[in-house]
Amino acid sequence: MKEIETLWEDVRQLSLGNGGEIERLELPPTPLRFLRDFVSQNKPCIISNATLHWPALSLWPDPSYLSEALSDAPPVSVHLTPNGRADALEPLPSGSLCFVSAHVERMPFPQALRLVSDSNLGFVTYLQQQNDCFRSEYSALSSDCDPHIDWATEALGCLPEAVNLWIGNDRSETSFHKDHYENLYAVVSGEKHFLLLPPTDVHRLYIRNYPTGHYSYSHETGEFRLELDKPSRYVPWCSVNPYPSPESKEQEMSRFPLYFNGNKPFHCTVKAGETLYLPSMWFHHVKQSPDDEGHTIAINYWYDMQFDIKYAYFNFLQSIRYHSAVAEPEREESVRDSSAGDKPVSKQLKTGKMIDCNLLAHVNG
């Protein structure tokens, strides 16, 4: 179906530009310009100098400031994994893949922060919880940055539905996924490296249903076990790992040719003090570089998206079978359990319509 490939090219040529660069703004846009040139067009941009007035920019790179500010706060949620990959696909002992969540613990913030920057541990620590954690667990830091991005709030006509804090290190990465939100992602310390693909590239990511599982960490043995969730559950997830290991690279490239042989994703680095507008439904993969203290700190604002004609077009496109659904039938078969619901979870939209969407698409920023 060459029409889909024409669509991939059209979106790049008409709207995104062929340079492969995300547009950069030296100053925050007016609400009207942000809405007209970016949100309405579902087009990302990076904004400099939008958060210069935040005390966080100078205060948070100092771990002692953060530990002091949160010394009396209730325990925070900490995600532990053996390799930094959570909410990602990992092989089960059988060799088939499973969508695995981190082992989550709660501990005092100062202890959690030390774990993040300690590279001598047998696990990777990521302080993240996409449940509006900045306004709950981290409320002691609320005066260090704005409760919302004012020009985005005015443009979008609503306050953020969730504000999340992320403190990690260079071993943590986030696998390709999309969110049903307009996302303003402000880096406070260190750098975030994004790979971005427009929603129109959905088939290039080979979204398939995977069984869900989770890591279970034993402090006694210092070991992780990967366990399938019971009762079994399936979620649709992107199959592509954009950074395969040298040993698996050839195999991955032959499994996912639409990704590896096609247009490169937009790549951008968002530095401390910069803000990425990540439009709703864009696929993104995230890696990070730490500051001198071994931390990457960011805060993101999720605003409600419009479920409009663009969203209807996306669902239409995704509903068309093209390559990905048949590229690897054996493996698909091996992870499919006909007794389990392998339909995506349903979510009641504000419009009152039941549509299929993946609640787990919200677990990563």
Added chain:
Amino acid sequence: MKEIETLWEDVRQLSLGNGGEIERLELPPTPLRFLRDFVSQNKPCIISNATLHWPALSLWPDPSYLSEALSDAPPVSVHLTPNGRADALEPLPSGSLCFVSAHVERMPFPQALRLVSDSNLGFVTYLQQQNDCFRSEYSALSSDCDPHIDWATEALGCLPEAVNLWIGNDRSETSFHKDHYENLYAVVSGEKHFLLLPPTDVHRLYIRNYPTGHYSYSHETGEFRLELDKPSRYVPWCSVNPYPSPESKEQEMSRFPLYFNGNKPFHCTVKAGETLYLPSMWFHHVKQSPDDEGHTIAINYWYDMQFDIKYAYFNFLQSIRYHSAVAEPEREESVRDSSAGDKPVSKQLKTGKMIDCNLLAHVNG
């Protein structure tokens, strides 16, 4: 391909509402609201009280005012047809259909205006010329209304590319088509009756290539001849006439079942003093009711549209074959001249990309 039918439903349920009513605003929206709730979502609305301050609303219903104001103006362009249908499909003597343009003459405005309201003539007169005529031929009226719609200009970030005046009567109608513009359509006197279909319904209109022709009117014989253009040229046009005659109704319904058996178009009447926001790429059919003097007067503002992800999605959808291209092969064959270019005209977009689009899609408002 049931996915396309799902798309038709999704757009109605998610974005447009199922009531089949166009949203009405009692006051002009702020630029931000107009952009967020309508332009970005490609969603029409009718705005009351947006043009109350125009002198035109009280002055133009009086034909003597208009004739006086334009008594010294250069001749204006007048479209003459035998039946009120120009830029529409008409049968050739062979029975096959042709896209026919009106006979165009230039005459002094006062004479032209009398022809519009004279129902005893053997032809139908329509003062319309979609070439920015309000700012050229009708510049003597410029102080009677705003040169642009201020809140739309601010929202869209540009001045209108064209402003057109329309003076017709109840015998003129405009066949289904779309424009590559954001359209603000302000009725000054009489009423306009629109049928509207979203761009996602493109297959329901059975767009096909038709040879172009034009009416030639002889003042001596008082007769119209329909002549094919030389050299021959083809344009893609909507095949559906939403108001077929009682004799042809059954045949039309069986030819175009996706239109006649599917969701009804949105129907709205725009009265004097009201303004329709007609989003880019929406299909529209227009009829009109006259004021007491036998005139329907309107002015429309065409603003540049964004050729963004929505436009790329539309082109993708349109490129998928579904029913319409094969529903009536014999007749298609009969109007196709293999020696002629039956490709749509190409237009150089601002993006620098050559894309197929129909320049003639601009001939009607």
